[in-house]
Amino acid sequence: MSSLQLDIHCQGENDFTLDLKCQLPAAGITAIYGPSGSGKSTLLDCIAGLRKPSHSSTIRLNHTRWHAPGRCVPPWRRGIGYVFQDARLFPHLDTLGNLEYPLARSKPGSITLDQVVNWLELQDLLAYKVNTLSAGQKQRVAIGRALLGSPELLLLDEPLANLDHVAASECLRCLQQLSANTRIPMLYVSHNIEEVCQLADHLLLLESGRVTEQGSLLDLCSRLDTRLSREEQAAAIITGTISGQDESFGLTELDIGGHILRVSQLRLPAGQSRRIRIPARDVSVCREKPRNSSILNIFPVTIEELEDTTAPRLLLRLSLGRQYLLARITRRSAFELGLQKNDHVYAQIKSAALLTGPTDTV
């Protein structure tokens, strides 16, 4: 399988050292998540060749060694695209000039200028000087520019930080499509766990320059012991098969091990499988099946694990067939309902949560 092998030791200033050894899939989207100053940008810089790790480090994309003892491929030969945390547009070129910059400099790829302009809605900006763009506009141009280099690996450092909600979800959709269509692997740095969960297939958690956790999003999300589940925005990811369309109400039905989950409409043929992100905070449990509720999705589940904590709220891991849901409830509720491991309860998933448009489905 194609992979990105990293064994990086990079001594920075300010007592910071990036020290990591891991193998990431060079396919799909890998999110890099971690607090500010944990070394996310430093890692991307090393991969891009903009920062030199120690001599003995190795960076390998599939069979190409980008960095190895005695060998260092310079950045412009690595075939990467990099969207920087600051846009770094060329001030002497207009928007179009910036977009065209990589065209002559990389082997012709499958992404055309027109496509990028369309996806990112850059039509109106083409003739503008880049110093007259707003922050969000700059960021979109930077994304487009990186795409037009037809990279073999796309590095994105918080590309959506300056975008408004609509533009951000538009961009997210683009990146997803792109990842699916062009098979360009992406490393995606973000502080926004929702963004991460919506987008990523794989996750790398960094803290103080070290990997704390790494694995597929599905695995990491449903485990109670990862940093992710401790986050405000913990969520489980489950897979379902499209089983029907409810045209009149604009819903799609997914089969989850025999149960029907209704989500906002996905125009996909029946039988195709899909990943759904279900935030823990949207899931509540009841002992009795609620009736006459506006909540559409109510499933019988088994409590697999109860977080043992003295905090006001706790996480439950609920099994639904062979898959898992997470639920965040108050300790008081858990106590009042007398919840125990292996109890059979009903999980109700606030439907609207699954209906928030394309960004909620992967």
Place this chain on the structure above:
Amino acid sequence: MSSLQLDIHCQGENDFTLDLKCQLPAAGITAIYGPSGSGKSTLLDCIAGLRKPSHSSTIRLNHTRWHAPGRCVPPWRRGIGYVFQDARLFPHLDTLGNLEYPLARSKPGSITLDQVVNWLELQDLLAYKVNTLSAGQKQRVAIGRALLGSPELLLLDEPLANLDHVAASECLRCLQQLSANTRIPMLYVSHNIEEVCQLADHLLLLESGRVTEQGSLLDLCSRLDTRLSREEQAAAIITGTISGQDESFGLTELDIGGHILRVSQLRLPAGQSRRIRIPARDVSVCREKPRNSSILNIFPVTIEELEDTTAPRLLLRLSLGRQYLLARITRRSAFELGLQKNDHVYAQIKSAALLTGPTDTV
């Protein structure tokens, strides 16, 4: 009452014009919200005096005219603090040097260097060169620097865009405290509606350089016809009085017109009133009162208004005593439950949503 009066006409390049006339309260936090390129940064620049609006424009803070026909106070005499969208730290100074920069240049204020260093956790960064800081670290230093100028008005242009969740909520808490303690009015630009709702007292919605909506957050939030309610993250804001503490489960009870709402613990004396933000997506309705549910907060409400839409989901405006809740449910549920205006139903508020720590309470 103290106010910021704006009557700005500012012709930009690229066919963009900022054209607005409004009066904002010069107290508390006013959020400026709008899509990318709608003129938020331009507006702040005009207020700061960094961009010249047309001659006939007026900008007035309380009784001080900053801009008026025939008069223009230069930026350094306006007594403002400005956190830019890009940090703009001085590269020739270290972190401490940047923080100290405004100290000698403004009248001594109530905020001390030590406080700022503490709030923003800058201890370890003080001796670092600013070009070796990570993006989030830079942003924190920029916030600190602006605070240390003891401004009469603080302008914040997406100050949290580069911060991770923990740092961001830490900063938000600081800003709130600051606003409460120092009574420095703030204009806060953000793309993040959650952030906005948690922080702001007042809201200004911009689109293409024009004001589309303006008013107190409470008003704007509970109306179905504003841009806000069309957002993914629509929420209602309600006010309650602290009525009790549930020490064993770490909860606080608030009285909302006779009903008890349980939220994560607020260490406040009983009798004090508080604002709570309740996201529409966290509210579901049932005809029967659910029993044995993990949801703690269930209230009898009346449907005041049903959004008339063909979209898969719709908004409900529910009256709870004299206050309002919003609920976002699927159109299918509304149909199945046969919901009508003036129906009496039960609103269940996913408790966890109210328990997400300090950032959820204003």
Place this chain on the structure above:
Amino acid sequence: MPLNSAELDAIYLTVALASVTTALLVLLGTPLAWWLSRRQGNLSAAIEALVAMPLILPPTVLGFYLLLLFAPDTAVGRAWERLTGSQLAFSFSALVIGSVIYSLPFVVQPLQSAFQRIPQGLLQAAATLGASPLDRFRSVVLPLTRRTFLTAASLGFAHTVGEFGVVLMIGGNIPGETQVLSIALYDFVETLRFDEAHRLAGGLVLFSLALLFFLYRSSGTSSWRVRT
């Protein structure tokens, strides 16, 4: 190799002339360069061209025209004499004025292009932090252009030390009054006293090399470099 008193006089005079000239160059050149860097259009282009003008004329010829200007019977010469009570031409002041005019472009042009490259946003940030224009210049522009100031000042200084056409013409090569080192050196070569010429030239070169070396080395190490 002891220096004779004429040489000592010349050294003293040279150092004085170059120092005063450099100080004036920086004092006058800085605001001029700043002004030029903030403006565009015909006026500033004309002034830029004017500043560069003295370069085009051979120094002796430039000196000749300055002499025409400074002579006691001209308006400038008379005004100077009324103000200071002494004659302008063939005085130290005349040398200073001539050197300043001659070297101005070497100071103004690098400073101007450095000023133009100062990120506008930093100045705006400083303004919102309460810094007046002068304060901003002192606390932001100066530190960010330190190296260019060094370059400009050292070019100006060196050029004044080496310059002799203008000085010869408007100074008159008067020992102890207007005979600077470069003219003394020129004199040695002209009067075929090559040994003394070699000695003086060698000393001058070594000293300057050492000075410039330390100047550039120190400016290098403490240089700031913006990462982005």
Place this chain on the structure above:
Amino acid sequence: MPLNSAELDAIYLTVALASVTTALLVLLGTPLAWWLSRRQGNLSAAIEALVAMPLILPPTVLGFYLLLLFAPDTAVGRAWERLTGSQLAFSFSALVIGSVIYSLPFVVQPLQSAFQRIPQGLLQAAATLGASPLDRFRSVVLPLTRRTFLTAASLGFAHTVGEFGVVLMIGGNIPGETQVLSIALYDFVETLRFDEAHRLAGGLVLFSLALLFFLYRSSGTSSWRVRT
């Protein structure tokens, strides 16, 4: 006022010398300045000092030493003669070499400090977009430092036009071969033929003023300015 053939020769020669010199200055000065801008330490400080050196010596004296270096019986002179078959001293080539050495600091130093101020991040961005170092230089550094190149080249050009000490010494003032405008002008002044001197100087100044004016004006209008 018709120009006589000697003057025409001188004009032609001056323009040729200044053009060739400026071209060489930019060609040599650019990589040197780039190299210096990327390095710190003793070696680069020493080279910077060396580049600035020619400024310290009066041009005639510098010319004298260059003549000692270029004479047919020196290593340099012999090597040149073996390579080209003709004598170096008193040739156009010698003038060019002398002028390049003399004006090098005026080109290297502004370029160096401009290069140092190029945001590193832009070069990194260009690298990730597939631009090789040379390509980056051409497509990012050059456009961003256009104005400094203009400054440096115009300083170098003007300085070569005005320079005459070195040229006189290593050129030998041979009409049609090494007699440039500045020497012709100097001759007029020397022989007290002030009318002719005024005429030539006036023409030179007006022409240069006009040239520089248009140069600066055009560079001003299309200038890029980073907002931040």
Place this chain on the structure above:
Amino acid sequence: DDTVRVAVATNFKPTLLHLSEQFQSDTGIAVTLSSASTGVLAAQIIHGAPFDVFFAADSTTPEQLYAADNDGLAPFCYAVGRLALVGASDLSALADPGLSLAIANPATAPYGAAAIEVLDRAEFSPGNTRKLVRGNNAIQAYQFWYSGAVDLALVPKSLATDSGAIDVPRAWHASLTQFALIRQQGPAVDAYLKWMRSDTVRDQITQAGYESCP
């Protein structure tokens, strides 16, 4: 004021320097020598240079200056220059087109004009195609030769006394009479003049490679 300010044409400066030092130690009157080419000095004098005495390299320049404002004493001859050839053992070298030659610029220096007169002689016409380099003044012509850049130079004899120079016959060119002009009179200047005209000084001038005035 007991300082004499002297402007001197460069060709005479080495000689005058030597003489003035003697004067200074004999009388205690200081002498400052400012040297440049005759043309530069004249231009400076016209524009107010504070020189008491001007030793020019020709006769016309002092006369012109004197005619212009007619004050002080009339210019007088202080020495007559001689032309010499360096770099060869025989004047016939001037006929060799293979030998390069340096002279002073005939337009600006009297010694240059004299050199041209010599080169115009029929016997040297075979050498017309030689490389002819022109120093801005006589000194520079000598420097060209000194540096090894040219084979021959026609220069003032005063510069070449110890370089194995060959005298050029006096009759081959117009006389190189050098005049001095007094700009400002006073006791010090008078003493200096008196001393300059003394026999010892005249002898030393002759020894330095000049001839005495007619």
